[in-house]
Amino acid sequence: MTIHGDLRQNGHPRQLAIQYGRKQIEFQLSYSARKTLSIVVHPDLSVVVTAPKDAADDAVEEKMHKRAAWIVQQQRFFENYLPTIPPRTYVSGESHRYLGRQCRLRVHEGSEDVVKLARGQINVYLSDLSKKQRIKTLVVSWLHQRAVVVFQELFDNTVAKAERHGITAMNFEIRRMKNRWGSCTKEGHILLNPDLIIAPKQCIEYVIVHELCHLQEHNHGPRFYRLLQTLLPDWEQQRERLNGCVVEGSSP
Numbered sequence: 461m462t463i464h465g466d467l468r469q470n471g472h473p474r475q476l477a478i479q480y481g482r483k484q485i486e487f488q489l490s491y492s493a494r495k496t497l498s499i500v501v502h503p504d505l506s507v508v509v510t511a512p513k514d515a516a517d518d519a520v521e522e523k524m525h526k527r528a529a530w531i532v533q534q535q536r537f538f539e540n541y542l543p544t545i546p547p548r549t550y551v552s553g554e555s556h557r558y559l560g561r562q563c564r565l566r567v568h569e570g571s572e573d574v575v576k577l578a579r580g581q582i583n584v585y586l587s588d589l590s591k592k593q594r595i596k597t598l599v600v601s602w603l604h605q606r607a608v609v610v611f612q613e614l615f616d617n618t619v620a621k622a623e624r625h626g627i628t629a630m631n632f633e634i635r636r637m638k639n640r641w642g643s644c645t646k647e648g649h650i651l652l653n654p655d656l657i658i659a660p661k662q663c664i665e666y667v668i669v670h671e672l673c674h675l676q677e678h679n680h681g682p683r684f685y686r687l688l689q690t691l692l693p694d695w696e697q698q699r700e701r702l703n704g705c706v707v708e709g710s711s712p
């Protein structure tokens with residue numbers, strides 16, 4: 461295990477790394493009163509490990525080697541989730557994900573070009589059914605509009621809670637990012653990936669809360685997790701579900 465020059469200090473996470481094949485896995489290690497080692501891979505690909513207080517470095521290293529394949533796999537999901545979602549062809553009957561649900565796409569003839577969600581179906585009405593490329597344009601822009609509305613609603617609710625804990629956030633921007641669900645800039649702007657619209661609302665909320673916490677705590681240190689825990693007690697469960705969203709999409 462490579463130790464980037466620090467000893468076990470009170471409360472401060474250590475930056476460590478193990479070698480896995482040709483890959484170096486860097487991780488942040490902190491200690492807590494827990495009995496087992498926990499490994500978390502974040503959407504930003506960072507690896508955060510919490511070990512029991514008395515865990516020896518050898519034992520941590522051994523565990524990390526055992527879970528290395530899994531860690532790399534998790535990072536790959538976050539890295540590649542966009543390309544691994546099978547490409548959509550926008551034909552009637554195709555399944556699309558929206559807020560954690562699988563919704564069938566149905567194309568109908570209609571008096572105007574419009575998309576309407578009804579009974580778990582994404583209904584596309586086209587005035588000219590021969591214009592098949594219109595379907596994709598309509599669905600993509602509908603999903604984007606839904607992302608704007610849903611993210612805003614979740615953001616407003618979350619900010620109200622966060623303000624009580626001294627976090628001030630301006631607003632968010634929707635931006636397509638290659639390997640992140642969310643991000644925040646040094647200037648305090650929160651960026652959300654429009655593809656989050658495929659995930660359940662609680663998972664979107666988790667990404668928003670995670671980024672809001674970074675406005676106060678830049679690193680994934682104990683204070684970051686305390687804040688996250690206060691604002692969203694079930695964040696671990698939501699993170700798991702979000703990971704699940706990625707896994708589902710990755711099946712060929």
Ligand SMILES: [Zn+2]
Binds near residue numbers: 502504670674680
């Ligand atoms: Zn983070």
